[in-house]
Every structure is written in C-alpha cells, then in structure tokens.
Amino acid sequence: MGRILWFRRDLRTNDNPLLSLEGDVLPIFIFDTDILASLKADDRRVTLIFNALTTLKSSLRERGLDLALFYGRPTEVFTWLLSHNTYDEVCASGDYDTYALERDRNVSHLLPFNYLHDTYIFAPNEILKNDGTPYQVFTPYYNRAKTLFTPEHMVEYSPAKQRLIPFDYSTLHTILRTDHSTQPIALESIGFIPQTLTPKQQCSPEAKLDLFTENIKNYSQNRDYMALDATSALSSDLRFGTLSIRSLLRWSVEQKKRGIDTEPFFRQLIFRDFYAMLLVHFPHLSEQNFRYPFKGVPDEAAFKAFCTGHTGVPIVDAGIRELLISGEMHNRVRMIVASFFTKNLLLPWQWGEAFFAAHLNDYDASSNILSWQWSAGTGVDPQPYFRIFNPYTQASKFDPEGIYIRRWVPQLIAVSTKNLSNEEALFNLHLNDYPPPVVHHKRSSQKALEYFKSIQNK
Numbered sequence: 001m002g003r004i005l006w007f008r009r010d011l012r013t014n015d016n017p018l019l020s021l022e023g024d025v026l027p028i029f030i031f032d033t034d035i036l037a038s039l040k041a042d043d044r045r046v047t048l049i050f051n052a053l054t055t056l057k058s059s060l061r062e063r064g065l066d067l068a069l070f071y072g073r074p075t076e077v078f079t080w081l082l083s084h085n086t087y088d089e090v091c092a093s094g095d096y097d098t099y100a101l102e103r104d105r106n107v108s109h110l111l112p113f114n115y116l117h118d119t120y121i122f123a124p125n126e127i128l129k130n131d132g133t134p135y136q137v138f139t140p141y142y143n144r145a146k147t148l149f150t151p152e153h154m155v156e157y158s159p160a161k162q163r164l165i166p167f168d169y170s171t172l173h174t175i176l177r178t179d180h181s182t183q184p185i186a187l188e189s190i191g192f193i194p195q196t197l198t199p200k201q202q203c204s205p206e207a208k209l210d211l212f213t214e215n216i217k218n219y220s221q222n223r224d225y226m227a228l229d230a231t232s233a234l235s236s237d238l239r240f241g242t243l244s245i246r247s248l249l250r251w252s253v254e255q256k257k258r259g260i261d262t263e264p265f266f267r268q269l270i271f272r273d274f275y276a277m278l279l280v281h282f283p284h285l286s287e288q289n290f291r292y293p294f295k296g297v298p299d300e301a302a303f304k305a306f307c308t309g310h311t312g313v314p315i316v317d318a319g320i321r322e323l324l325i326s327g328e329m330h331n332r333v334r335m336i337v338a339s340f341f342t343k344n345l346l347l348p349w350q351w352g353e354a355f356f357a358a359h360l361n362d363y364d365a366s367s368n369i370l371s372w373q374w375s376a377g378t379g380v381d382p383q384p385y386f387r388i389f390n391p392y393t394q395a396s397k398f399d400p401e402g403i404y405i406r407r408w409v410p411q412l413i414a415v416s417t418k419n420l421s422n423e424e425a426l427f428n429l430h431l432n433d434y435p436p437p438v439v440h441h442k443r444s445s446q447k448a449l450e451y452f453k454s455i456q457n458k
Contacts, residue, residue, distance in 0.1 A: 002165045004028060004081065004111075006092040007067070008100075009119050010241035011052040013059040015156045017116040018091055022160040026087070026167060027060055029053055031071040031190060034103075039192075044327045045361055047195040050187055051202075052242050065164050071190050074103055078110050085165070087111055093118035093241070096280045097365035120273045121145075121153055121245055124280040127273075134281040136380040138274050145270050154249045198326060200233060201361070205243035208233050209251060216255050220264040226330040227403035232265070235362035238272070245269070272367055278380060279366040286369055287350065289378035293455050296348035303347055305438050306337075307355055309409070312437035314420050315395035316340050318408040325408070327361035332398055338375035339389035344444040346451060349376040377452065386452070388445045396421040409434070 002024030010016055011029075018027075039046065057067040070077045078090065089112040095104070096119075107113060117123050127144050128134055135141035187194050200208070212232045215222070222230035237243040248269070252262045279285060305311050309320035319333035329337075334356075341352040353372040357363050373379030377387060399405055402417040411434040412420060419425040427436045 001086055001088055002026060003114075004078075004087050004090040006030070006090050007056065008092055008095055008241075009239070010093045011049070011056050012242050012244065013056065013063065013159075015244035015247050017093065017118050017157045019063075019159045019162065020157040021091060022162060024165050025065065025162045026068065026081075026085075026165040027065055028068045028070060028077075028081075029056075030074050030077050031069065032074060032103075033072055034074075035099075036190065036192075040358075041191055042193050042195060044195045044197070045363070046187060046192045047197065048201070048236065048361060049240060050194070051197075052240055055242075063159065063162075065162060066167070068167055075106050075110065078107055082110060089114045091116060094123070095119065096124060096276055098279070098283050098286050099365075101280075101283075119241065119245065120276050121149070121249065121269060122273050122277070124277045127277065134277060135274070136278075138271065138381070141274050141277075142267060142270050145273070154246050154253065156244075156246060156250070201236075201326075205234060205237040208237065209243070209248070213251075213255070216262065216265065217260055220261060223264070224332045224398050226333050227399055227401070227407070231331070239362045239364050272364075275366040275370040276364075278370055282380075285373065285379070286365065289376075290373060290380050292378050292452065294349070294376060294378045294452070296342070296351075297346045297451075298351075299345065299347060302345045302438060303351060305435075306341060306345060306347070306352075310435055311340070311345075312426060312435040313340065313391050314402075314405045314409055314412055314426070315391050315399065318405045321408040323356075323359050327359060329360070330404075332394070333404075334371065335375060336389050336391050336394045338372055339387075340391050342372075342376040343388045343448040344391075344439050344441060346444070346448055349373060349378065386449055388448065390441060390445075392421040392423050392441065 003021060003026070005018045005021070005025050005027040007018065007027060007029045010018065013019060036046070053067065053069060060067050081087070090107060091114040092104070094115050094117055095101075104113060104115075122145065127141060127148060129140075135144070209232075211229075212234070215230050215232075219230065222228050234243060234248070238245060238248070252266060256262045282290070302311075306316070306320065309317040309324065311317055311320075315333065316337050319329050319337045322333070323329045338349075338352060341347050342349050349372045353369055356368050356372070357365075360368070370379055374381050395402075395405065399420075400417075402412075402415075402420045405420050406413050411431060415429065419429070423437060423441055429436065
C-alpha cells in the first residue's frame with residue numbers, strides 16, 4: 001500500500017507538493033509515447049527533460065528516495081504497476097491542457113487520482129466573475145487576481161517523512177516494454193538523439209534567477225528589446241517545473257522589498273494563469289476561433305518561406321532562425337512574427353501555432369494557442385481584428401542597431417542598419433543569398449482588413 005508520486009511538470013525536489021505527503025511512496029515519471037510519437041528524433045526538449053530527470057533522480061536519492069522512469073502509454077504503465085502491487089492513490093500536480101485532462105481521466109478510472117495544485121499561481125476556478133463565469137478579458141482578470149493574491153499563494157511546501165516503496169532502482173531508467181519486462185535505456189533507445197544545449201540552457205534555474213536579480217531592475221524598460229539579455233529566461237523552467245512558481249513569487253517579493261518595481265513581471269505571470277484558465281473553460285479554443293470564422297488563405301509557398309526564415313523581412317526571419325537554431329524566441333519577436341503570419345501572409349493561425357509547438361523549448365499549449373488567437377484577432381481579447389504589427393516599425397524601435405537581426409541573419413551583416421527596417425530598400429537589395437520581402441506590408445495589411453470585414457458578420 002502507498003502512493004504513486006507521478007512527476008510531470010514539476011521536475012524538482014524543492015518546494016514540491018508531491019514530496020509533502022507522508023508515507024510509503026513510489027516516485028515515477030513516464031515518457032508518454034502518445035506525446036513522443038509526434039516529436040522528431042532531434043527534439044531538443046527531450047534532452048532538456050532527460051537532463052532534468054537525471055538531476056531529479058539524484059536529488060531524490062539524497063532524500064532516501066528514488067525515481068522509476070517508464071516508457072509507454074500512461075494507462076499501460078499504471079495497469080502494469082497495479083498488477084505488481086497495491087496502491088492507495090496516484091498523486092500528481094494539475095496539468096490542464098486538453099490532452100492532459102483526458103489522459104488523467106483515463107488513469108483515474110484505474111485508481112484514485114489526487115490532484116495537487118502546483119503549476120500556476122491560481123487554480124483554474126479560483127478567479128471567476130461574481131456570477132461564477134470565467135473572465136474573458138485580461139485586465140479585469142488581472143485586477144481581480146491582485147485582490148485575491150495572498151501570502152498563502154507563496155507558501156513553500158516542506159518535505160515530509162517518506163519511505164520508498166521497494167522497486168528495482170538499480171539503473172537510471174526503468175522502461176516498461178510491451179512484454180512487461182524492464183531494461184536500462186538511454187535516449188537513443190527510445191528513438192531520440194541527445195542534443196547539444198547552450199550554456200544558458202544548461203544553467204540551473206537558481207543560477208538564472210541570480211542573473212535576473214540584476215536585470216529585474218530595468219525589466220519594464222528593457223524587456224522588449226530583443227538584443228538585450230533583459231528577460232528572466234525562466235519560461236522553460238516554469239514549463240517543466242524545474243523551478244517552483246511559488247519560489248519565483250517569493251523572490252519577486254524580496255525584490256519589491258528592495259524598492260524594485262516588480263509589477264510588470266508579475267503581470268506576465270498572471271497572463272500565464274489567464275491563458276491556462278481560458279483553455280480549461282473553453283477547451284474548443286485549442287483548435288477553433290473564439291470569434292470570426294477565420295480560416296486564413298492556405299499558401300504552401302508562403303508557409304515554407306516563413307518556416308525556413310526566408311520571408312525577406314529581417315526581423316521575422318531573425319526570429320524564425322533563432323527558434324530553429326536554439327528552440328527559443330524573444331517574446332516581442334513572437335508577437336511580430338505571429339502578426340506577420342496571420343495578417344500579412346493571411347495564413348491559418350493553427351499552422352503557425354503547430355510550427356511553434358514543434359520547436360519552442362517552453363511550448364505550453366494554453367499560452368501559445370491563446371497568443372496565436374490574440375495575434376490573429378480571433379481570440380477572447382476585445383481588440384478588434386485590425387491590430388496589425390508593422391514589422392519594420394517594430395524592428396526600428398526594438399532592435400534599433402540591428403544587433404538581433406544580424407545575430408541570426410548573417411547574410412545582412414553588411415546591410416546598413418537603416419535599410420534593415422526599410423521595406424523599399426529591402427526590395428531593391430538584390431542579394432544572392434537573401435530574398436526580397438514576400439509581400440508588401442501596406443498592401444497585405446489592407447488585404448487582411450478586407451478579408452476580416454468580409455467574414456465578421458458571417
């Protein structure tokens with residue numbers, strides 16, 4: 001008898017509600033084949049997870065525990081576990097996207113499922129309007145969040161006395177096979193190629209937080225300038241739970257005590273909660289528009305140019321190449337490229353969202369789906385469809401020296417900074433290794449406006 005502690009988006013030992021439960025426990029992680037089947041062999045995120053699990057296993061051993069890792073469908077893994085032992089329940093932190101909710105429902109049919117709130121600041125039903133319905137506009141949600149936020153939302157979970165349920169922990173990984181046998185494996189054994197990570201990607205979240213302690217001083221002024229190292233760089237850590245959201249909030253409070261304005265950063269964290277809440281209450285948003293019957297105009301050639309960083313629009317191509325090379329993209333650039341994709345190229349936002357899903361290290365379904373709908377003008381945001389970013393104006397304002405563009409598009413190193421944000425000049429460059437813009441901004445924007453006007457009343 002005992003508990004199965006199912007680690008998912010909480011790959012850490014510090015401040016983890018799973019480890020606050022007393023008694024006999026079996027800590028596990030499952031390489032979910034339903035998820036892995038859609039990934040390429042060189043997907044960087046699998047390496048990030050593998051490294052986090054190695055650290056987690058070591059940390060658990062220091063506490064007298066250990067970690068069993070399985071490879072298979074979650075229901076198959078739990079069926080196998082229950083055939084070898086009796087467990088009181090499975091405990092796991094809430095995971096709220098459409099697939100995760102269905103997966104957890106299926107597991108709950110096999111044994112009692114104890115959800116623990118961990119991934120976000122607020123639970124999905126914690127911030128609602130007075131009539132009990134979910135907010136659909138961020139500002140009222142944010143204002144309500146600030147009034148409901150209390151010190152209890154930051155309380156650190158203390159480790160409890162736990163005893164390890166006997167299991168074969170002799171290897172780093174224990175993988176469930178279809179014949180119910182186990183054997184040690186490496187990433188290559190489940191079809192993935194270990195990837196080389198950048199020094200920053202290999203940094204611990206604590207080290208990143210130490211660096212951000214200096215950058216938070218000018219966060220509101222600098223965070224939109226993509227050439228600056230001005231953001232937290234913690235989005236992947238929050239995604240995989242190698243850093244507790246509560247520890248980040250406690251850190252933020254300490255910065256506020258030092259006289260630093262932490263409100264802009266806190267606002268970004270609440271945005272993350274807002275989008276997660278929306279996808280729970282409106283799961284159809286994962287594929288469907290909230291407003292307007294927007295389908296876009298499928299264009300395979302334009303899509304290929306976008307996905308390879310060859311649109312001829314420097315700031316857009318720089319963002320895509322950063323994504324392809326590093327798995328990362330500055331948040332301001334994400335907004336620029338998404339607007340260009342949906343408004344200038346008029347491509348279906350679902351295509352762009354799927355492209356991000358395939359490459360972003362910090363991919364989070366709720367944040368990305370709702371952000372793409374925001375850019376397309378089809379989501380819950382009350383701003384009408386006519387919000388269109390001018391990529392050249394954005395580049396001139398937030399990459400004024402062209403440092404970010406030249407970093408990721410070396411073909412433009414010799415091009416003057418002024419011309420990097422001058423559309424007409426780019427049409428007349430005639431470079432051998434870099435194309436002219438695939439569309440004119442003004443013309444394509446007007447086409448988008450006409451398209452939206454034609455569908456808004458359908």
